[in-house]
Amino acid sequence: MLRPEALRDVVLIVDDVPENLSILHTLLDESGYTVLVATDGTSALDRVRRLPPDLILLDAIMPGLDGFETCQRLKSNIDTRNIPVMFMTGLSETEHILRGFQAGGVDYITKPIRPAEVMARIASHLRHSQRVAQSHEVMDAVGQAIAAVDQNGEVLWLTPLAQSWLRAALDLDGHLPAPVRRWLSDTRERGEVKPLDFPASDPPLIFSRLRRGMQGEELLLIQRKTSTTPEPAALMLAFKLTPREADVLHWAMLGKTNRDIAEILGMSPRTVNKHLEHVFEKLGVETRTAAARVALNC
Numbered sequence: 001m002l003r004p005e006a007l008r009d010v011v012l013i014v015d016d017v018p019e020n021l022s023i024l025h026t027l028l029d030e031s032g033y034t035v036l037v038a039t040d041g042t043s044a045l046d047r048v049r050r051l052p053p054d055l056i057l058l059d060a061i062m063p064g065l066d067g068f069e070t071c072q073r074l075k076s077n078i079d080t081r082n083i084p085v086m087f088m089t090g091l092s093e094t095e096h097i098l099r100g101f102q103a104g105g106v107d108y109i110t111k112p113i114r115p116a117e118v119m120a121r122i123a124s125h126l127r128h129s130q131r132v133a134q135s136h137e138v139m140d141a142v143g144q145a146i147a148a149v150d151q152n153g154e155v156l157w158l159t160p161l162a163q164s165w166l167r168a169a170l171d172l173d174g175h176l177p178a179p180v181r182r183w184l185s186d187t188r189e190r191g192e193v194k195p196l197d198f199p200a201s202d203p204p205l206i207f208s209r210l211r212r213g214m215q216g217e218e219l220l221l222i223q224r225k226t227s228t229t230p231e232p233a234a235l236m237l238a239f240k241l242t243p244r245e246a247d248v249l250h251w252a253m254l255g256k257t258n259r260d261i262a263e264i265l266g267m268s269p270r271t272v273n274k275h276l277e278h279v280f281e282k283l284g285v286e287t288r289t290a291a292a293r294v295a296l297n298c
Contacts, residue, residue, distance in 0.1 A: 008032060008033055008034040009033055009034070009054040009055065009126050010033070010034045010035075010036060010051070010053040010054050010055075011028050011033045011034070011035055011036070011053055011054065011055050011056070011057060011122065012035075012036040012037070012038065012044065012047060012048065012053040012055070012056045012057070013025065013028070013035065013036070013037050013038070013056075013057045014037075014038045014039075014040075014041070014044040014056065014057065014058045014059055014062075014067065014070070015037075015039065015057075015059040015062070015088065016039050016040060016059065016062045016063060017059075020059070020088075020111075021037050021039070023113075024057060024113075024118075025037060027115055027118070027119065028122075031119055033122075036051065036053060039062075040062055040063065040064050040065060041062060041064060041065030041066060041067065041069060041070035041073075042064060042065050044056070044058070044070055045065075045070065045073060045074070048074065048080055048083070049080075052079070052080060052083060053083060054083070054084075054126055054129065055083065055084050055085075055086065055122060055125060055126055055129070056074075056083055056084070056085045056086065057086050057088055057109075057122075058070060058071060058085050058086065058087055058088065058105070059087075059088050059089060060087050060088065060089035060091060060096065060100060061089055061090075061091065067087060067089070067100075067103075068099055068100065068103045069103075071085050071087075071100075071103040071104050071105055072103050072104065074104070075103070075104035076174060077174075078155060078157070078158065078163075078170075078174050081104070081156065081157075081174075082129070082156070082157055083129075084106045084107075084125045084126075084128075084129050085103075085104060085105045085106060086105065086106060086107040086108070086109060086121065086122070086125065087100040087105045087107070087108045087109065088109045088110075088111060088113065089108075089109075089110065089111060090110065090111045091110075092110045106125055107121055107125060109121070144159060144161065144221065145159060145161040145162035145165060145221070145222040145223065145224075146158070146159045146162055146210070146219060146220065146221060146222070147159075147162045147166065147176075147219070147220045147222060148217040148218065148219055148220075149176060149184070149217060149218050149220065150217060150218070151218075152175065152181075153175050153176040153180065153181035153184060153185075154174055154175050154176075155170060155174050155175065155176060156217050161222075162222050165201065165203065165205060165222060165224070166201070166205075166222070168201075168202065169200075169201045177198070177200070177201070179196075179198065179200070180196060180198060180207055183196040183207065184207075184209070184218070184220075187209060194257055194259075194260065195207060195208040195255040195256075196208075197225065197254075197255070198225075199225070203224050203225070204224070204225040205222055205223065205224060205225055206222070206223045206224075206225050206255050207220055207221070207222055208220065208221045208222075208223070208255070209221075223255075229250065229253050229254060229296070230250070230253075230295060230296070231250065232246035232247050232249075232250045233246070235249055235250060235295060238295075239279075239282050239283055239295070240282065241279065241282060242278075244265070244267075244275055245275050245278055245279050245282075247265055248261055248265070248272055248275040248276060248279065249276075249279050249291060249295060251264055251265070252276065252288050252291065252292065253291075253292045253295055253296070258272045258273055258276075276288070276291075279291060283295070
């Protein structure tokens with residue numbers, strides 16, 4: 001039974017040989033997929049821009065823009081880099097297979113194709129892609145600014161809010177700004193989770209490391225830095241804090257860790273923690289986040 005047209009997964013076939021296009025088109029159409037075709041890399045990129053498919057079957061060797069370069073261009077564009085690409089080719093040497101994966105492909109099928117195997121692989125990659133997309137949709141739905149990056153600081157995907165804040169700050173290759181990449185590398189090496197203030201962006205932002213994603217990517221929480229953080233004097237008056245407690249709360253609201261605050265105020269992290277305990281008690285909260293929320297309303 002075929003799926004309703006609106007629910008069909010869309011597969012783009014890119015091949016310069018009409019016979020190959022015909023065989024694959026028939027195979028996919030009979031299996032319930034919506035099928036798009038392109039006969040070269042340039043027209044494939046144009047089709048993807050107009051209607052992004054759920055998966056691409058891409059011939060590696062074509063005249064003009066070959067499959068490897070086509071895939072690299074897809075992966076360099078933040079709007080298309082998450083589309084899974086399966087290479088098809090008669091070349092089975094290790095160097096060509098490696099080149100396909102290095103270009104960003106998720107699979108490599110040698111010709112002549114075996115229909116049952118191809119369909120099983122397509123279904124597997126689509127299921128995985130859909131699970132990843134669903135996790136992105138959950139983050140989109142809660143309105144958080146989240147970015148996923150690889151080890152080199154290249155952005156793999158962004159939630160809509162993060163995209164609106166970061167698009168102008170990314171370099172031409174889709175990497176995070178150099179200061180953010182350096183911060184990310186430093187925190188990895190030291191095993192720290194210290195947030196980064198990045199005032200050079202518009203709006204000014206704060207980056208925090210969250211965790212690893214489903215594919216090993218690094219997830220970053222991006223928050224808009226506001227200039228409304230109350231000064232220590234205002235915090236003292238509002239919550240009857242001591243001068244030191246007000247200083248500690250002020251810096252905690254700016255995203256500083258206990259170690260950071262200790263260095264700034266010339267005290268031990270243990271003393272900072274003691275001051276925070278007193279602050280939590282006076283504000284009637286149990287966490288730094290809750291304390292910041294109450295203090296912002298003072």
